[in-house]
Amino acid sequence: MNQQAEYFDGQTAARYSVALRFDAAGLQISEDGINQFWPYANIRYASEDPDDRPLTFRCHMSQLDATRLIIADQTTIDTLRIRCPDLEDRIRRNRQRKRGVLWATAGTVSLGLIVWSSIHFLPRIAAPLIPISWEESLGDAVVDDIEGIFGAVTKGEVKRCETADGRLALDILTSLLVSQVKTPYRFTIIVLDVDMVNALAAPGGRIVVFKKLLSEATSADEVAGILAHEMGHVISRDPTEAVARDMGMSLVFNVLLGGLGSGITGAAGQALLSSAYSRDAEQASDRIALGILSRAQISPKGFADFFDRMSKEDGGVGGAMSFMSSHPPSGERAKAARNAVPANVQPALSDADWKALKTICGNS
Ligand SMILES: [Zn+2]
The missing domain is CATH 2.30.29.30 (Pleckstrin-homology domain (PH domain)/Phosphotyrosine-binding domain (PTB))
Structure with a gap:
């Protein structure tokens, strides 16, 4: 009509x-x-x-x-x-656009505030509330990530070092340390065939050790001290908090909700590799480590020795992503470790096991 x-x-x-x-x-x-x-x-x-x-x-x-x-x-x-x-018409649209820009600006500002506050406050509050199974997923993603980062550098796959003897020795050392502390975490130590003196804790009990740390260490006690220190970070949930802080809580929730494949976290691995924890967090980890070593009757002198030696060495073992860059040597720290030597100590591993651990990558 x-x-x-x-x-x-x-x-x-x-x-x-x-x-x-x-x-x-x-x-x-x-x-x-x-x-x-x-x-x-x-x-x-x-x-x-x-x-x-x-x-x-x-x-x-x-x-x-x-x-x-x-x-x-x-x-x-x-x-x-x-x-x-x-x-x-255009005039009306312009007017509405201006209004829209105002609203969008207001929206961005408030979103920014939410993001800012979640980055600054939520990780500390939220990290302890995250179920351990979620942290484990996050940790696996971060470890995949770290492998990806070094794989890209070497244009190949980064090998996880797993000689049978070396794995056994590492498991012996890990269970000796873990049995000294009450923790809900199940620790998994991953040795990567990367020429770098470093070790780092990922969320959920994953600890990554780089090959050169093992080859530079002169005793199992030194490695025990470093592992115990990294365990301290895990127990304090430092890596989870760091990833949450760096990536924003949304990423954490993405991982937790299963929406994230490996590699997408990219920056999470990078963040853990290059970040340093606060002095307080380091001291707290040292305290946990010294407690673990003491109860395991392992001398923390090795931990102090490792620090002293690394700080004296130059070039090769340093670098932006080395253990020493995230753990600047401190006399205080070494002194605390030396003062905490228990009365009865025994080597963290037998000579044979130490040798096996040192050569877990099969090539050194
Ligand atoms: Zn540390």
Whole structure:
């Protein structure tokens, strides 16, 4: 059925009563002597306020620009609203855009505040609330990540060192240390074939040790001290908090909800590799480590010796991602370790096991 409207030709003050027909691509306007086609894409509001009734429309085409169509019927107006994609003129859109920008700015600011506060406060509050199984998933993703980072550097796969004897020796040492502390974590030590003196704790009890740390260590006691220290970080949930802080809580929740494959965390591994914990966190880990070593009757002198030796050596073992860069040597720390030597000590591993652990990568 044809709709009725009034039409101005823009040339005269004459007002025509016209019939409207909705064609597929536009509005057909017809009356005696008037026969126009307004494509839907060119129809605009001419009224300032689209709530006006009747409502005036114009056609955005040079030869028709002065013409006006005045429509009172709501159904006709609604049909035009549905069919015309660009009814709102530029002025109106600009006004709305400005309003939108204001809202968007306000939104960004408040989102920023939420993100900022979640980065600064939530990790500390939330880390202890994260179930251990979730931390374990996060830790696995981070370890995959670290392997990916070094794989990319060496343009190959980074080998996990697993000679049978070496693995056995590492398991003996790990269970000796873990049995000295009450913890819900199940520790997994991963040795990577990477020429770097470093070890780091990932969330959920994963500890990554780089090959060169083992080859630079002169005794199992030294390695025991470092592992115990990294266990301290895990127990304090430092790595979980660090990843949450660095990546934002959303990433943590992504991992937890299973939405994240390995490698996507990228920066999480990088963050753990290059980050240093606070002095307080380091001291807390040292305290946990000294307790573990003492109860295991392992001399913490090895831990102190390792620090002393590393700080004296130059070049090769340092670097941005070395253990020494995240654990700057401190006389205080070594002194604390030396003062904590228990009365009865025994080597952390037998000579044979130590040799096996040192050569767990099979090539040194
Ligand atoms: Zn540390």
